[in-house]
Amino acid sequence: MDATSKQRRTQKPNIYAHLPASDSLFHSRKQLFEEMASRVHYSIQNNFCFLSSSSSSQLYNSINSRGTHLRNRIHLRKNLFSSSSRRGALYCTCSRNESESLEPFVLTTPLYYVNAPPHMGSAYTTIAADAIARFQRLLGKKVIFITGTDEHGEKIATAAAARGSSPSEHCNVISQAYKALWKDLDIAYDKFIRTTNPKHEAIVKEFYSKVLANGDIYRADYEGLYCVNCEEYKDEKELMENNCCPMHLKPCVRRKEDNYFFALSKYQKQLEDTLVQNPDFVQPSFRLNEVQGWIKSGLRDFSISRASVDWGIPVPNDIKQTIYVWFDALLGYISALSEEKGQPNLQAAVYSGWPASLHLIGKDILRFHAVYWPAMLISAGISLPKKVFGHGFLTKDGMKMGKSLGNTLEPNDLVNRFGPDAVRYFFLREVEFGNDGDYSEDRFINIVNAHLANTIGNLLNRTLGLLKKNCQSTLAVDSAIAAEGNEFKDTVEKLVEKAQVQYENLTISSACEAVLEIGNAGNLYMDEHAPWSLFKQGGAASEAAAKDLVIILEAMRIIAIALSPITPSLCLRIYTQLGYSEDQFNAATWSETKWGGLKGGQVMDKPKPVFARIENQTEGEDGGEATKKVGKKKEKIPQSQSMAGA
Ligand SMILES: [Zn+2]
Numbered sequence: 308m309d310a311t312s313k314q315r316r317t318q319k320p321n322i323y324a325h326l327p328a329s330d331s332l333f334h335s336r337k338q339l340f341e342e343m344a345s346r347v348h349y350s351i352q353n354n355f356c357f358l359s360s361s362s363s364s365q366l367y368n369s370i371n372s373r374g375t376h377l378r379n380r381i382h383l384r385k386n387l388f389s390s391s392s393r394r395g396a397l398y399c400t401c402s403r404n405e406s407e408s409l410e411p412f413v414l415t416t417p418l419y420y421v422n423a424p425p426h427m428g429s430a431y432t433t434i435a436a437d438a439i440a441r442f443q444r445l446l447g448k449k450v451i452f453i454t455g456t457d458e459h460g461e462k463i464a465t466a467a468a469a470r471g472s473s474p475s476e477h478c479n480v481i482s483q484a485y486k487a488l489w490k491d492l493d494i495a496y497d498k499f500i501r502t503t504n505p506k507h508e509a510i511v512k513e514f515y516s517k518v519l520a521n522g523d524i525y526r527a528d529y530e531g532l533y534c535v536n537c538e539e540y541k542d543e544k545e546l547m548e549n550n551c552c553p554m555h556l557k558p559c560v561r562r563k564e565d566n567y568f569f570a571l572s573k574y575q576k577q578l579e580d581t582l583v584q585n586p587d588f589v590q591p592s593f594r595l596n597e598v599q600g601w602i603k604s605g606l607r608d609f610s611i612s613r614a615s616v617d618w619g620i621p622v623p624n625d626i627k628q629t630i631y632v633w634f635d636a637l638l639g640y641i642s643a644l645s646e647e648k649g650q651p652n653l654q655a656a657v658y659s660g661w662p663a664s665l666h667l668i669g670k671d672i673l674r675f676h677a678v679y680w681p682a683m684l685i686s687a688g689i690s691l692p693k694k695v696f697g698h699g700f701l702t703k704d705g706m707k708m709g710k711s712l713g714n715t716l717e718p719n720d721l722v723n724r725f726g727p728d729a730v731r732y733f734f735l736r737e738v739e740f741g742n743d744g745d746y747s748e749d750r751f752i753n754i755v756n757a758h759l760a761n762t763i764g765n766l767l768n769r770t771l772g773l774l775k776k777n778c779q780s781t782l783a784v785d786s787a788i789a790a791e792g793n794e795f796k797d798t799v800e801k802l803v804e805k806a807q808v809q810y811e812n813l814t815i816s817s818a819c820e821a822v823l824e825i826g827n828a829g830n831l832y833m834d835e836h837a838p839w840s841l842f843k844q845g846g847a848a849s850e851a852a853a854k855d856l857v858i859i860l861e862a863m864r865i866i867a868i869a870l871s872p873i874t875p876s877l878c879l880r881i882y883t884q885l886g887y888s889e890d891q892f893n894a895a896t897w898s899e900t901k902w903g904g905l906k907g908g909q910v911m912d913k914p915k916p917v918f919a920r921i922e923n924q925t926e927g928e929d930g931g932e933a934t935k936k937v938g939k940k941k942e943k944i945p946q947s948q949s950m951a952g953a
Pocket residue numbers: 534535536537538552553554555556
């Protein structure tokens with residue numbers, strides 16, 4: 308990982324390292340002046356576009372049509388450091404291939420709202436992000452995996468009050484609960500940003516000032532129906548009976564506020580063009596249509612401050628208002644990149660890895676990420692992220708989950724009972740990434756037992772058992788020699804290639820499937836060749852059997868690397884049984900999925916089950932009622948978990 312940053316340093320020596328950090332965004336002084344000159348030019352152009360475009364009249368219309376009063380239109384044109392032109396700001400114009408190989412792979416989960424402890428939906432996004440991050444690290448990329456917590460807003464203050472604690476105490480507790488769960492689920496994030504972190508607050512204020520300077524923030528009265536749970540004003544036509552929010556099923560309250568607005572409508576055309584030019588920006592592709600639909604139906608400016616909310620970042624120059632939670636939290640993706648030491652600074656943070664390669668989100672917050680956020684970034688002259696991927700929702704036993712329905716799925720409970728590998732594997736394998744998916748305990752236990760305990764665990768165990776009995780746990784030959792002229796090797800190589808493509812395309816479930824196919828092929832090979840009976844025959848048959856074991860174990864070695872993004876702990880256990888150290892496992896790269904890693908003379912560890920079957924507590928107990936009981940029963944500590952440290 309360090310090699311990448313070293314490379315970057317070598318490529319563009321920072322000869323101005325002695326200058327204040329604020330200059331570090333620019334590769335050189337000369338470039339700084341060139342860019343300043345071009346900025347003046349574009350700034351003039353932008354002003355012209357703005358004034359002549361229909362969007363400005365739309366802007367006024369949209370405000371007037373809502374019966375708002377435009378009080379104070381701030382029109383500052385002092386673009387501080389937008390590093391390129393409006394169009395150029397979206398995608399870096401420097402040589403693409405060259406920069407791509409050196410750029411870090413930055414991916415983010417949403418910053419989770421701390422009004423309540425983590426739920427399964429958040430865990431699901433984070434598991435998926437972790438699998439993608441681990442795969443990218445295997446490819447040798449420098450990865451910056453960002454997660455964190457969104458800690459401001461009225462809802463948080465209310466939740467804290469309900470628990471009898473201060474907002475900041477409440478945030479500490481919940482934020483810690485997230486960190487603890489991520490640890491239990493083997494989530495290896497690089498940055499955890501909290502929106503109450505002072506460096507984040509400084510960056511939000513700086514960003515706000517840039518958007519203000521760009522003439523995109525104005526003050527207006529607004530009266531409308533407000534959903535406290537959404538922290539958002541609602542359009543009356545989208546509400547249900549009694550002005551209920553369709554998401555929260557609670558009545559919205561009428562509120563009148565004097566707020567600051569962001570001129571989103573101004574960016575309608577630019578957003579439309581961006582999506583046409585970059586159709587991969589929103590994924591899966593069917594979500595792109597949805598986003599394009601929203602934009603076509605007309606973008607309205609949105610209020611980015613609250614006068615009635617104290618728990619938030621104060622609006623610069625107006626401490627009576629705080630910044631709207633989304634206008635605050637989205638910036639966490641950038642503030643997370645800034646270094647711990649030194650003064651927080653927007654451009655330094657941008658230089659530390661922005662733009663993000665991938666924002667991973669649930670489909671419910673697509674509008675904020677694919678419409679609001681890009682417009683905010685364009686306004687501030689900052690590049691857009693490369694991709695926003697909106698995954699689906701989880702249901703339980705075919706039903707929508709909810710506290711009121713009493714059928715929530717507790718991620719802490721799942722991981723305590725079944726261990727991280729089973730939980731990660733089930734959701735990544737069973738849910739087609741991007742679509743909705745369902746959890747049922749029976750299905751969970753069946754899948755995990757069949758795939759991890761039987762196909763993989765059992766194959767490894769019986770192969771190592773035979774090796775111990777017949778070969779003193781020592782490999783007879785190199786795996787490359789053992790597989791000469793053997794079709795099995797080709798099968799494995801093809802499946803590995805397939806898995807790689809699937810991981811790259813974020814079709815994670817198919818990637819799991821391809822790796823599991825290696826296990827299936829291995830089991831078939833074992834059954835067909837029956838090395839146990841060949842050993843009994845002795846002589847040449849016995850030699851062939853010894854080779855067969857090497858072949859299977861080589862396949863297991865490849866599985867241990869190729870499945871490690873999904874089930875890292877399980878794969879480490881497999882790897883160490885093959886005679887490798889934990890350090891060797893951590894240093895492994897995707898290139899080592901090539902056939903030929905195991906060498907003759909290598910000594911395997913003692914065979915120990917790497918994944919114990921999960922006992923379905925319902926089996927053999929009092930019949931029909933049993934299925935229900937399983938969720939409430941006090942489970943014994945799962946063997947799979949107690950083995951994690953083995
Ligand atoms: Zn709502």
